[in-house]
Amino acid sequence: MSNKAQTVERCDCTVIHEEVVNRVMGRMPEEERLYDLAELFKVFGDSTRIKILWALFESEMCVCDIAYLLNMTQSAISHQLRVLKQTKLVKNRKEGKIVFYSLEDEHIKQIFDQGMIHISEDK
Amino acid sequence: MSNKAQTVERCDCTVIHEEVVNRVMGRMPEEERLYDLAELFKVFGDSTRIKILWALFESEMCVCDIAYLLNMTQSAISHQLRVLKQTKLVKNRKEGKIVFYSLEDEHIKQIFDQGMIHISEDK
DNA sequence: ATAACATATGAACAGTTGCTCATACAATCA
DNA sequence: TGATTGTATGAGCAACTGTTCATATGTTAT
Structure with missing residues:
Protein backbone atom coordinates (compact mmCIF):
# COMPACT_ATOMS: atom_id res chain seq x y z
CA MET A 1 0.00 0.00 0.00
CA GLU A 31 10.20 -9.35 4.45
CA GLU A 32 10.14 -11.66 7.47
CA ARG A 33 10.31 -14.83 5.39
CA LEU A 34 13.31 -13.56 3.48
CA TYR A 35 14.92 -12.64 6.78
CA ASP A 36 14.31 -16.14 8.13
CA LEU A 37 15.72 -17.64 4.95
CA ALA A 38 18.86 -15.57 5.37
CA GLU A 39 19.11 -16.71 8.99
CA LEU A 40 18.93 -20.33 7.87
CA PHE A 41 21.67 -19.87 5.33
CA LYS A 42 23.72 -17.99 7.90
CA VAL A 43 23.78 -21.13 10.01
CA PHE A 44 24.94 -23.11 6.97
CA GLY A 45 27.54 -20.47 6.21
CA ASP A 46 30.21 -21.85 8.48
CA SER A 47 32.37 -24.79 7.53
CA THR A 48 32.45 -26.23 11.03
CA ARG A 49 28.68 -26.41 11.15
CA ILE A 50 28.53 -27.74 7.60
CA LYS A 51 30.93 -30.51 8.58
CA ILE A 52 28.99 -31.36 11.71
CA LEU A 53 25.74 -31.61 9.79
CA TRP A 54 27.33 -33.63 7.04
CA ALA A 55 28.73 -36.04 9.60
CA LEU A 56 25.28 -36.40 11.12
CA PHE A 57 23.87 -37.30 7.70
CA GLU A 58 25.74 -40.54 8.17
CA SER A 59 25.15 -41.37 11.81
CA GLU A 60 24.26 -39.93 15.17
CA MET A 61 27.42 -39.02 17.04
CA CYS A 62 28.49 -37.83 20.46
CA VAL A 63 30.29 -34.54 21.01
CA CYS A 64 33.63 -36.19 21.60
CA ASP A 65 33.51 -38.19 18.40
CA ILE A 66 32.60 -35.15 16.34
CA ALA A 67 35.45 -33.19 17.90
CA TYR A 68 37.85 -35.99 17.06
CA LEU A 69 36.48 -36.41 13.53
CA LEU A 70 36.84 -32.72 12.75
CA ASN A 71 40.08 -32.27 14.65
CA MET A 72 38.64 -29.56 16.80
CA THR A 73 38.21 -28.71 20.45
CA GLN A 74 35.32 -30.26 22.32
CA SER A 75 34.38 -26.76 23.41
CA ALA A 76 34.25 -25.39 19.89
CA ILE A 77 32.05 -28.27 18.78
CA SER A 78 29.80 -27.92 21.79
CA HIS A 79 29.28 -24.24 21.07
CA GLN A 80 28.36 -24.97 17.47
CA LEU A 81 26.05 -27.80 18.43
CA ARG A 82 24.23 -25.34 20.61
CA VAL A 83 23.70 -23.08 17.61
CA LEU A 84 22.46 -26.00 15.56
CA LYS A 85 20.13 -27.08 18.34
CA GLN A 86 18.72 -23.58 18.82
CA THR A 87 17.91 -23.40 15.14
CA LYS A 88 16.22 -26.80 15.31
CA LEU A 89 18.65 -28.43 12.92
CA VAL A 90 19.83 -31.10 15.35
CA LYS A 91 18.43 -32.80 18.40
CA ASN A 92 20.16 -34.74 21.14
CA ARG A 93 19.68 -37.74 23.36
CA LYS A 94 21.49 -38.46 26.59
CA GLU A 95 22.90 -41.83 27.54
CA GLY A 96 24.74 -41.58 30.82
CA LYS A 97 27.24 -38.82 30.50
CA ILE A 98 27.38 -39.16 26.74
CA VAL A 99 25.19 -36.90 24.61
CA PHE A 100 24.34 -38.11 21.13
CA TYR A 101 23.44 -35.59 18.48
CA SER A 102 21.44 -36.34 15.36
CA LEU A 103 19.60 -34.51 12.61
CA GLU A 104 16.27 -33.00 13.48
CA ASP A 105 15.22 -32.96 9.85
CA GLU A 106 16.70 -35.13 7.11
CA HIS A 107 15.40 -32.60 4.62
CA ILE A 108 18.54 -30.53 5.12
CA LYS A 109 20.53 -32.91 2.97
CA GLN A 110 18.58 -31.81 -0.09
CA ILE A 111 19.56 -28.20 0.45
CA PHE A 112 23.21 -29.21 0.74
CA ASP A 113 22.97 -31.36 -2.38
CA GLN A 114 21.52 -28.43 -4.31
CA GLY A 115 24.39 -26.30 -3.06
CA MET A 116 26.92 -28.91 -4.12
CA ILE A 117 25.42 -28.99 -7.59
CA HIS A 118 25.84 -25.25 -7.87
CA ILE A 119 29.46 -25.40 -6.78
CA SER A 120 30.26 -28.17 -9.20
CA GLU A 121 28.88 -26.16 -12.09
CA ASP A 122 31.50 -23.47 -11.61
CA LYS A 123 34.46 -23.82 -13.91
CA MET B 1 45.74 -42.66 5.93
CA GLU B 31 37.44 -30.58 3.14
CA GLU B 32 37.69 -28.04 0.33
CA ARG B 33 34.29 -28.82 -1.09
CA LEU B 34 32.67 -28.42 2.30
CA TYR B 35 34.50 -25.14 2.69
CA ASP B 36 33.22 -23.95 -0.69
CA LEU B 37 29.70 -25.00 0.24
CA ALA B 38 29.93 -22.96 3.43
CA GLU B 39 31.19 -20.00 1.40
CA LEU B 40 28.19 -20.25 -0.90
CA PHE B 41 25.76 -20.32 2.00
CA LYS B 42 27.62 -17.44 3.62
CA VAL B 43 26.72 -15.31 0.61
CA PHE B 44 23.08 -16.34 1.01
CA GLY B 45 23.27 -15.62 4.72
CA ASP B 46 22.46 -11.95 4.47
CA SER B 47 18.96 -10.66 3.98
CA THR B 48 20.00 -7.83 1.70
CA ARG B 49 21.66 -10.25 -0.70
CA ILE B 50 18.73 -12.65 -0.44
CA LYS B 51 16.37 -9.84 -1.37
CA ILE B 52 18.50 -8.73 -4.29
CA LEU B 53 18.66 -12.25 -5.67
CA TRP B 54 14.96 -12.80 -5.16
CA ALA B 55 14.23 -9.58 -7.02
CA LEU B 56 16.41 -10.75 -9.88
CA PHE B 57 14.43 -13.99 -10.08
CA GLU B 58 11.68 -11.81 -11.48
CA SER B 59 13.53 -9.44 -13.77
CA GLU B 60 16.87 -7.88 -14.49
CA MET B 61 17.18 -4.59 -12.67
CA CYS B 62 19.49 -1.63 -12.45
CA VAL B 63 21.24 -0.61 -9.24
CA CYS B 64 18.97 2.33 -8.67
CA ASP B 65 15.80 0.33 -9.00
CA ILE B 66 17.05 -2.31 -6.58
CA ALA B 67 17.99 0.36 -4.07
CA TYR B 68 14.55 1.88 -4.36
CA LEU B 69 12.82 -1.50 -4.16
CA LEU B 70 14.67 -2.48 -1.02
CA ASN B 71 14.63 0.98 0.53
CA MET B 72 18.38 1.07 0.81
CA THR B 73 21.27 3.26 -0.20
CA GLN B 74 22.64 2.96 -3.71
CA SER B 75 26.05 2.47 -2.17
CA ALA B 76 24.97 -0.40 0.05
CA ILE B 77 23.36 -2.15 -2.89
CA SER B 78 26.37 -1.56 -5.09
CA HIS B 79 28.67 -3.09 -2.49
CA GLN B 80 26.47 -6.16 -2.22
CA LEU B 81 26.16 -6.51 -5.97
CA ARG B 82 29.91 -6.62 -6.09
CA VAL B 83 29.92 -9.54 -3.65
CA LEU B 84 27.30 -11.33 -5.72
CA LYS B 85 29.26 -10.70 -8.90
CA GLN B 86 32.53 -11.92 -7.41
CA THR B 87 30.85 -15.15 -6.39
CA LYS B 88 29.40 -15.53 -9.88
CA LEU B 89 25.83 -15.34 -8.73
CA VAL B 90 24.93 -12.32 -10.84
CA LYS B 91 26.18 -10.75 -14.03
CA ASN B 92 25.71 -7.26 -15.43
CA ARG B 93 25.22 -5.45 -18.67
CA LYS B 94 25.80 -1.80 -19.33
CA GLU B 95 23.46 0.45 -21.25
CA GLY B 96 24.69 3.99 -21.24
CA LYS B 97 25.23 4.98 -17.65
CA ILE B 98 22.77 2.41 -16.39
CA VAL B 99 24.04 -1.01 -15.31
CA PHE B 100 21.57 -3.86 -15.36
CA TYR B 101 22.12 -6.84 -13.10
CA SER B 102 20.67 -10.28 -13.66
CA LEU B 103 21.12 -13.82 -12.42
CA GLU B 104 24.14 -15.70 -13.61
CA ASP B 105 22.49 -19.03 -12.86
CA GLU B 106 18.75 -19.60 -12.53
CA HIS B 107 19.56 -22.72 -10.55
CA ILE B 108 19.86 -20.64 -7.40
CA LYS B 109 16.10 -20.39 -7.14
CA GLN B 110 15.92 -24.10 -6.37
CA ILE B 111 18.22 -23.73 -3.39
CA PHE B 112 16.09 -20.87 -2.09
CA ASP B 113 12.91 -22.88 -2.61
CA GLN B 114 14.37 -25.78 -0.64
CA GLY B 115 15.27 -23.37 2.12
CA MET B 116 11.77 -21.91 2.13
CA ILE B 117 10.33 -25.40 2.48
CA HIS B 118 12.49 -26.01 5.51
CA ILE B 119 11.42 -22.76 7.13
CA SER B 120 7.76 -23.46 6.52
CA GLU B 121 8.02 -26.83 8.21
CA ASP B 122 8.97 -25.26 11.52
CA LYS B 123 6.07 -24.94 13.87
C1' DA C 1 33.23 22.72 -21.47
C1' DT C 2 30.08 22.12 -17.56
C1' DA C 3 26.35 20.10 -15.18
C1' DA C 4 23.68 16.23 -13.98
C1' DC C 5 23.16 11.58 -13.07
C1' DA C 6 24.14 6.32 -12.46
C1' DT C 7 27.37 3.62 -10.46
C1' DA C 8 31.71 2.18 -8.03
C1' DT C 9 34.90 2.31 -4.39
C1' DG C 10 37.82 3.12 -0.20
C1' DA C 11 37.99 4.27 4.65
C1' DA C 12 35.93 4.01 8.92
C1' DC C 13 32.93 2.24 12.32
C1' DA C 14 29.78 -0.64 14.95
C1' DG C 15 28.08 -4.98 15.34
C1' DT C 16 28.69 -9.86 14.94
C1' DT C 17 31.06 -14.34 14.89
C1' DG C 18 33.87 -18.42 16.09
C1' DC C 19 37.35 -19.78 18.65
C1' DT C 20 40.10 -20.40 23.17
C1' DC C 21 40.55 -20.73 27.94
C1' DA C 22 38.95 -21.54 32.35
C1' DT C 23 35.60 -23.46 34.78
C1' DA C 24 31.09 -25.47 35.96
C1' DC C 25 27.94 -29.24 35.70
C1' DA C 26 26.62 -34.02 35.53
C1' DA C 27 27.23 -38.96 35.50
C1' DT C 28 30.13 -42.91 36.51
C1' DC C 29 33.49 -45.40 39.01
C1' DA C 30 36.95 -46.32 42.59
C1' DT D 1 33.50 -39.75 49.35
C1' DG D 2 36.64 -38.14 45.82
C1' DA D 3 38.45 -38.80 41.19
C1' DT D 4 37.53 -39.16 36.45
C1' DT D 5 35.27 -38.27 32.28
C1' DG D 6 31.88 -36.18 28.88
C1' DT D 7 29.62 -32.04 28.09
C1' DA D 8 28.11 -27.11 28.67
C1' DT D 9 28.93 -22.34 29.26
C1' DG D 10 30.62 -17.56 30.07
C1' DA D 11 34.20 -14.17 29.26
C1' DG D 12 37.44 -12.39 26.23
C1' DC D 13 39.42 -11.61 21.81
C1' DA D 14 40.80 -11.28 17.09
C1' DA D 15 38.79 -11.47 12.72
C1' DC D 16 35.18 -10.46 9.82
C1' DT D 17 30.86 -8.08 7.94
C1' DG D 18 27.53 -4.64 6.34
C1' DT D 19 26.55 -0.11 6.35
C1' DT D 20 27.54 4.93 5.89
C1' DC D 21 30.00 8.77 4.16
C1' DA D 22 32.79 11.05 1.01
C1' DT D 23 34.43 10.90 -3.27
C1' DA D 24 35.80 9.02 -7.80
C1' DT D 25 34.55 7.32 -12.42
C1' DG D 26 32.05 7.26 -16.51
C1' DT D 27 28.16 8.57 -19.45
C1' DT D 28 24.68 11.82 -21.24
C1' DA D 29 22.73 16.30 -21.92
C1' DT D 30 23.12 21.28 -22.29
Missing part, protein backbone atom coordinates in the same frame (compact mmCIF):
# COMPACT_ATOMS: atom_id res chain seq x y z
CA SER A 2 2.05 2.90 1.27
CA ASN A 3 5.19 0.88 0.64
CA LYS A 4 6.24 3.39 -1.92
CA ALA A 5 5.91 6.41 0.30
CA GLN A 6 7.92 4.66 3.00
CA THR A 7 10.83 3.90 0.76
CA VAL A 8 11.30 7.15 -1.04
CA GLU A 9 13.65 8.94 1.31
CA ARG A 10 16.29 6.22 1.62
CA CYS A 11 17.15 5.71 -2.00
CA ASP A 12 19.32 8.60 -3.10
CA CYS A 13 18.64 8.20 -6.79
CA THR A 14 15.73 8.34 -9.20
CA VAL A 15 13.65 5.33 -9.99
CA ILE A 16 14.23 4.57 -13.59
CA HIS A 17 11.96 1.66 -14.42
CA GLU A 18 8.90 2.09 -12.26
CA GLU A 19 6.86 -0.67 -13.93
CA VAL A 20 9.57 -3.23 -13.29
CA VAL A 21 10.00 -2.14 -9.68
CA ASN A 22 6.27 -2.31 -9.03
CA ARG A 23 5.91 -5.73 -10.60
CA VAL A 24 8.85 -7.15 -8.66
CA MET A 25 7.64 -5.51 -5.47
CA GLY A 26 4.32 -7.27 -5.81
CA ARG A 27 6.00 -10.64 -6.20
CA MET A 28 8.53 -10.47 -3.38
CA PRO A 29 7.88 -12.77 -0.39
CA GLU A 30 7.25 -11.15 2.97
CA SER B 2 47.46 -40.86 8.74
CA ASN B 3 44.34 -38.79 9.22
CA LYS B 4 43.98 -40.28 12.63
CA ALA B 5 47.47 -39.46 13.80
CA GLN B 6 47.04 -35.90 12.60
CA THR B 7 43.89 -35.29 14.52
CA VAL B 8 44.76 -36.81 17.83
CA GLU B 9 46.33 -33.88 19.58
CA ARG B 10 43.54 -31.35 19.03
CA CYS B 11 40.64 -33.28 20.49
CA ASP B 12 40.96 -33.09 24.23
CA CYS B 13 38.84 -36.12 24.93
CA THR B 14 38.82 -39.84 24.20
CA VAL B 15 37.25 -41.23 21.07
CA ILE B 16 34.36 -43.27 22.21
CA HIS B 17 32.93 -44.89 19.09
CA GLU B 18 35.83 -45.53 16.81
CA GLU B 19 33.90 -47.57 14.26
CA VAL B 20 31.36 -44.81 13.77
CA VAL B 21 34.04 -42.17 13.46
CA ASN B 22 35.97 -44.16 10.90
CA ARG B 23 32.90 -44.90 8.83
CA VAL B 24 31.79 -41.28 8.82
CA MET B 25 35.32 -40.11 8.08
CA GLY B 26 35.41 -42.28 5.02
CA ARG B 27 32.19 -40.80 3.70
CA MET B 28 32.83 -37.11 4.25
CA PRO B 29 33.34 -35.02 1.13
CA GLU B 30 36.68 -33.31 0.66
Whole structure:
Protein backbone atom coordinates (compact mmCIF):
# COMPACT_ATOMS: atom_id res chain seq x y z
CA MET A 1 0.00 0.00 0.00
CA SER A 2 2.05 2.90 1.27
CA ASN A 3 5.19 0.88 0.64
CA LYS A 4 6.24 3.39 -1.92
CA ALA A 5 5.91 6.41 0.30
CA GLN A 6 7.92 4.66 3.00
CA THR A 7 10.83 3.90 0.76
CA VAL A 8 11.30 7.15 -1.04
CA GLU A 9 13.65 8.94 1.31
CA ARG A 10 16.29 6.22 1.62
CA CYS A 11 17.15 5.71 -2.00
CA ASP A 12 19.32 8.60 -3.10
CA CYS A 13 18.64 8.20 -6.79
CA THR A 14 15.73 8.34 -9.20
CA VAL A 15 13.65 5.33 -9.99
CA ILE A 16 14.23 4.57 -13.59
CA HIS A 17 11.96 1.66 -14.42
CA GLU A 18 8.90 2.09 -12.26
CA GLU A 19 6.86 -0.67 -13.93
CA VAL A 20 9.57 -3.23 -13.29
CA VAL A 21 10.00 -2.14 -9.68
CA ASN A 22 6.27 -2.31 -9.03
CA ARG A 23 5.91 -5.73 -10.60
CA VAL A 24 8.85 -7.15 -8.66
CA MET A 25 7.64 -5.51 -5.47
CA GLY A 26 4.32 -7.27 -5.81
CA ARG A 27 6.00 -10.64 -6.20
CA MET A 28 8.53 -10.47 -3.38
CA PRO A 29 7.88 -12.77 -0.39
CA GLU A 30 7.25 -11.15 2.97
CA GLU A 31 10.20 -9.35 4.45
CA GLU A 32 10.14 -11.66 7.47
CA ARG A 33 10.31 -14.83 5.39
CA LEU A 34 13.31 -13.56 3.48
CA TYR A 35 14.92 -12.64 6.78
CA ASP A 36 14.31 -16.14 8.13
CA LEU A 37 15.72 -17.64 4.95
CA ALA A 38 18.86 -15.57 5.37
CA GLU A 39 19.11 -16.71 8.99
CA LEU A 40 18.93 -20.33 7.87
CA PHE A 41 21.67 -19.87 5.33
CA LYS A 42 23.72 -17.99 7.90
CA VAL A 43 23.78 -21.13 10.01
CA PHE A 44 24.94 -23.11 6.97
CA GLY A 45 27.54 -20.47 6.21
CA ASP A 46 30.21 -21.85 8.48
CA SER A 47 32.37 -24.79 7.53
CA THR A 48 32.45 -26.23 11.03
CA ARG A 49 28.68 -26.41 11.15
CA ILE A 50 28.53 -27.74 7.60
CA LYS A 51 30.93 -30.51 8.58
CA ILE A 52 28.99 -31.36 11.71
CA LEU A 53 25.74 -31.61 9.79
CA TRP A 54 27.33 -33.63 7.04
CA ALA A 55 28.73 -36.04 9.60
CA LEU A 56 25.28 -36.40 11.12
CA PHE A 57 23.87 -37.30 7.70
CA GLU A 58 25.74 -40.54 8.17
CA SER A 59 25.15 -41.37 11.81
CA GLU A 60 24.26 -39.93 15.17
CA MET A 61 27.42 -39.02 17.04
CA CYS A 62 28.49 -37.83 20.46
CA VAL A 63 30.29 -34.54 21.01
CA CYS A 64 33.63 -36.19 21.60
CA ASP A 65 33.51 -38.19 18.40
CA ILE A 66 32.60 -35.15 16.34
CA ALA A 67 35.45 -33.19 17.90
CA TYR A 68 37.85 -35.99 17.06
CA LEU A 69 36.48 -36.41 13.53
CA LEU A 70 36.84 -32.72 12.75
CA ASN A 71 40.08 -32.27 14.65
CA MET A 72 38.64 -29.56 16.80
CA THR A 73 38.21 -28.71 20.45
CA GLN A 74 35.32 -30.26 22.32
CA SER A 75 34.38 -26.76 23.41
CA ALA A 76 34.25 -25.39 19.89
CA ILE A 77 32.05 -28.27 18.78
CA SER A 78 29.80 -27.92 21.79
CA HIS A 79 29.28 -24.24 21.07
CA GLN A 80 28.36 -24.97 17.47
CA LEU A 81 26.05 -27.80 18.43
CA ARG A 82 24.23 -25.34 20.61
CA VAL A 83 23.70 -23.08 17.61
CA LEU A 84 22.46 -26.00 15.56
CA LYS A 85 20.13 -27.08 18.34
CA GLN A 86 18.72 -23.58 18.82
CA THR A 87 17.91 -23.40 15.14
CA LYS A 88 16.22 -26.80 15.31
CA LEU A 89 18.65 -28.43 12.92
CA VAL A 90 19.83 -31.10 15.35
CA LYS A 91 18.43 -32.80 18.40
CA ASN A 92 20.16 -34.74 21.14
CA ARG A 93 19.68 -37.74 23.36
CA LYS A 94 21.49 -38.46 26.59
CA GLU A 95 22.90 -41.83 27.54
CA GLY A 96 24.74 -41.58 30.82
CA LYS A 97 27.24 -38.82 30.50
CA ILE A 98 27.38 -39.16 26.74
CA VAL A 99 25.19 -36.90 24.61
CA PHE A 100 24.34 -38.11 21.13
CA TYR A 101 23.44 -35.59 18.48
CA SER A 102 21.44 -36.34 15.36
CA LEU A 103 19.60 -34.51 12.61
CA GLU A 104 16.27 -33.00 13.48
CA ASP A 105 15.22 -32.96 9.85
CA GLU A 106 16.70 -35.13 7.11
CA HIS A 107 15.40 -32.60 4.62
CA ILE A 108 18.54 -30.53 5.12
CA LYS A 109 20.53 -32.91 2.97
CA GLN A 110 18.58 -31.81 -0.09
CA ILE A 111 19.56 -28.20 0.45
CA PHE A 112 23.21 -29.21 0.74
CA ASP A 113 22.97 -31.36 -2.38
CA GLN A 114 21.52 -28.43 -4.31
CA GLY A 115 24.39 -26.30 -3.06
CA MET A 116 26.92 -28.91 -4.12
CA ILE A 117 25.42 -28.99 -7.59
CA HIS A 118 25.84 -25.25 -7.87
CA ILE A 119 29.46 -25.40 -6.78
CA SER A 120 30.26 -28.17 -9.20
CA GLU A 121 28.88 -26.16 -12.09
CA ASP A 122 31.50 -23.47 -11.61
CA LYS A 123 34.46 -23.82 -13.91
CA MET B 1 45.74 -42.66 5.93
CA SER B 2 47.46 -40.86 8.74
CA ASN B 3 44.34 -38.79 9.22
CA LYS B 4 43.98 -40.28 12.63
CA ALA B 5 47.47 -39.46 13.80
CA GLN B 6 47.04 -35.90 12.60
CA THR B 7 43.89 -35.29 14.52
CA VAL B 8 44.76 -36.81 17.83
CA GLU B 9 46.33 -33.88 19.58
CA ARG B 10 43.54 -31.35 19.03
CA CYS B 11 40.64 -33.28 20.49
CA ASP B 12 40.96 -33.09 24.23
CA CYS B 13 38.84 -36.12 24.93
CA THR B 14 38.82 -39.84 24.20
CA VAL B 15 37.25 -41.23 21.07
CA ILE B 16 34.36 -43.27 22.21
CA HIS B 17 32.93 -44.89 19.09
CA GLU B 18 35.83 -45.53 16.81
CA GLU B 19 33.90 -47.57 14.26
CA VAL B 20 31.36 -44.81 13.77
CA VAL B 21 34.04 -42.17 13.46
CA ASN B 22 35.97 -44.16 10.90
CA ARG B 23 32.90 -44.90 8.83
CA VAL B 24 31.79 -41.28 8.82
CA MET B 25 35.32 -40.11 8.08
CA GLY B 26 35.41 -42.28 5.02
CA ARG B 27 32.19 -40.80 3.70
CA MET B 28 32.83 -37.11 4.25
CA PRO B 29 33.34 -35.02 1.13
CA GLU B 30 36.68 -33.31 0.66
CA GLU B 31 37.44 -30.58 3.14
CA GLU B 32 37.69 -28.04 0.33
CA ARG B 33 34.29 -28.82 -1.09
CA LEU B 34 32.67 -28.42 2.30
CA TYR B 35 34.50 -25.14 2.69
CA ASP B 36 33.22 -23.95 -0.69
CA LEU B 37 29.70 -25.00 0.24
CA ALA B 38 29.93 -22.96 3.43
CA GLU B 39 31.19 -20.00 1.40
CA LEU B 40 28.19 -20.25 -0.90
CA PHE B 41 25.76 -20.32 2.00
CA LYS B 42 27.62 -17.44 3.62
CA VAL B 43 26.72 -15.31 0.61
CA PHE B 44 23.08 -16.34 1.01
CA GLY B 45 23.27 -15.62 4.72
CA ASP B 46 22.46 -11.95 4.47
CA SER B 47 18.96 -10.66 3.98
CA THR B 48 20.00 -7.83 1.70
CA ARG B 49 21.66 -10.25 -0.70
CA ILE B 50 18.73 -12.65 -0.44
CA LYS B 51 16.37 -9.84 -1.37
CA ILE B 52 18.50 -8.73 -4.29
CA LEU B 53 18.66 -12.25 -5.67
CA TRP B 54 14.96 -12.80 -5.16
CA ALA B 55 14.23 -9.58 -7.02
CA LEU B 56 16.41 -10.75 -9.88
CA PHE B 57 14.43 -13.99 -10.08
CA GLU B 58 11.68 -11.81 -11.48
CA SER B 59 13.53 -9.44 -13.77
CA GLU B 60 16.87 -7.88 -14.49
CA MET B 61 17.18 -4.59 -12.67
CA CYS B 62 19.49 -1.63 -12.45
CA VAL B 63 21.24 -0.61 -9.24
CA CYS B 64 18.97 2.33 -8.67
CA ASP B 65 15.80 0.33 -9.00
CA ILE B 66 17.05 -2.31 -6.58
CA ALA B 67 17.99 0.36 -4.07
CA TYR B 68 14.55 1.88 -4.36
CA LEU B 69 12.82 -1.50 -4.16
CA LEU B 70 14.67 -2.48 -1.02
CA ASN B 71 14.63 0.98 0.53
CA MET B 72 18.38 1.07 0.81
CA THR B 73 21.27 3.26 -0.20
CA GLN B 74 22.64 2.96 -3.71
CA SER B 75 26.05 2.47 -2.17
CA ALA B 76 24.97 -0.40 0.05
CA ILE B 77 23.36 -2.15 -2.89
CA SER B 78 26.37 -1.56 -5.09
CA HIS B 79 28.67 -3.09 -2.49
CA GLN B 80 26.47 -6.16 -2.22
CA LEU B 81 26.16 -6.51 -5.97
CA ARG B 82 29.91 -6.62 -6.09
CA VAL B 83 29.92 -9.54 -3.65
CA LEU B 84 27.30 -11.33 -5.72
CA LYS B 85 29.26 -10.70 -8.90
CA GLN B 86 32.53 -11.92 -7.41
CA THR B 87 30.85 -15.15 -6.39
CA LYS B 88 29.40 -15.53 -9.88
CA LEU B 89 25.83 -15.34 -8.73
CA VAL B 90 24.93 -12.32 -10.84
CA LYS B 91 26.18 -10.75 -14.03
CA ASN B 92 25.71 -7.26 -15.43
CA ARG B 93 25.22 -5.45 -18.67
CA LYS B 94 25.80 -1.80 -19.33
CA GLU B 95 23.46 0.45 -21.25
CA GLY B 96 24.69 3.99 -21.24
CA LYS B 97 25.23 4.98 -17.65
CA ILE B 98 22.77 2.41 -16.39
CA VAL B 99 24.04 -1.01 -15.31
CA PHE B 100 21.57 -3.86 -15.36
CA TYR B 101 22.12 -6.84 -13.10
CA SER B 102 20.67 -10.28 -13.66
CA LEU B 103 21.12 -13.82 -12.42
CA GLU B 104 24.14 -15.70 -13.61
CA ASP B 105 22.49 -19.03 -12.86
CA GLU B 106 18.75 -19.60 -12.53
CA HIS B 107 19.56 -22.72 -10.55
CA ILE B 108 19.86 -20.64 -7.40
CA LYS B 109 16.10 -20.39 -7.14
CA GLN B 110 15.92 -24.10 -6.37
CA ILE B 111 18.22 -23.73 -3.39
CA PHE B 112 16.09 -20.87 -2.09
CA ASP B 113 12.91 -22.88 -2.61
CA GLN B 114 14.37 -25.78 -0.64
CA GLY B 115 15.27 -23.37 2.12
CA MET B 116 11.77 -21.91 2.13
CA ILE B 117 10.33 -25.40 2.48
CA HIS B 118 12.49 -26.01 5.51
CA ILE B 119 11.42 -22.76 7.13
CA SER B 120 7.76 -23.46 6.52
CA GLU B 121 8.02 -26.83 8.21
CA ASP B 122 8.97 -25.26 11.52
CA LYS B 123 6.07 -24.94 13.87
C1' DA C 1 33.23 22.72 -21.47
C1' DT C 2 30.08 22.12 -17.56
C1' DA C 3 26.35 20.10 -15.18
C1' DA C 4 23.68 16.23 -13.98
C1' DC C 5 23.16 11.58 -13.07
C1' DA C 6 24.14 6.32 -12.46
C1' DT C 7 27.37 3.62 -10.46
C1' DA C 8 31.71 2.18 -8.03
C1' DT C 9 34.90 2.31 -4.39
C1' DG C 10 37.82 3.12 -0.20
C1' DA C 11 37.99 4.27 4.65
C1' DA C 12 35.93 4.01 8.92
C1' DC C 13 32.93 2.24 12.32
C1' DA C 14 29.78 -0.64 14.95
C1' DG C 15 28.08 -4.98 15.34
C1' DT C 16 28.69 -9.86 14.94
C1' DT C 17 31.06 -14.34 14.89
C1' DG C 18 33.87 -18.42 16.09
C1' DC C 19 37.35 -19.78 18.65
C1' DT C 20 40.10 -20.40 23.17
C1' DC C 21 40.55 -20.73 27.94
C1' DA C 22 38.95 -21.54 32.35
C1' DT C 23 35.60 -23.46 34.78
C1' DA C 24 31.09 -25.47 35.96
C1' DC C 25 27.94 -29.24 35.70
C1' DA C 26 26.62 -34.02 35.53
C1' DA C 27 27.23 -38.96 35.50
C1' DT C 28 30.13 -42.91 36.51
C1' DC C 29 33.49 -45.40 39.01
C1' DA C 30 36.95 -46.32 42.59
C1' DT D 1 33.50 -39.75 49.35
C1' DG D 2 36.64 -38.14 45.82
C1' DA D 3 38.45 -38.80 41.19
C1' DT D 4 37.53 -39.16 36.45
C1' DT D 5 35.27 -38.27 32.28
C1' DG D 6 31.88 -36.18 28.88
C1' DT D 7 29.62 -32.04 28.09
C1' DA D 8 28.11 -27.11 28.67
C1' DT D 9 28.93 -22.34 29.26
C1' DG D 10 30.62 -17.56 30.07
C1' DA D 11 34.20 -14.17 29.26
C1' DG D 12 37.44 -12.39 26.23
C1' DC D 13 39.42 -11.61 21.81
C1' DA D 14 40.80 -11.28 17.09
C1' DA D 15 38.79 -11.47 12.72
C1' DC D 16 35.18 -10.46 9.82
C1' DT D 17 30.86 -8.08 7.94
C1' DG D 18 27.53 -4.64 6.34
C1' DT D 19 26.55 -0.11 6.35
C1' DT D 20 27.54 4.93 5.89
C1' DC D 21 30.00 8.77 4.16
C1' DA D 22 32.79 11.05 1.01
C1' DT D 23 34.43 10.90 -3.27
C1' DA D 24 35.80 9.02 -7.80
C1' DT D 25 34.55 7.32 -12.42
C1' DG D 26 32.05 7.26 -16.51
C1' DT D 27 28.16 8.57 -19.45
C1' DT D 28 24.68 11.82 -21.24
C1' DA D 29 22.73 16.30 -21.92
C1' DT D 30 23.12 21.28 -22.29
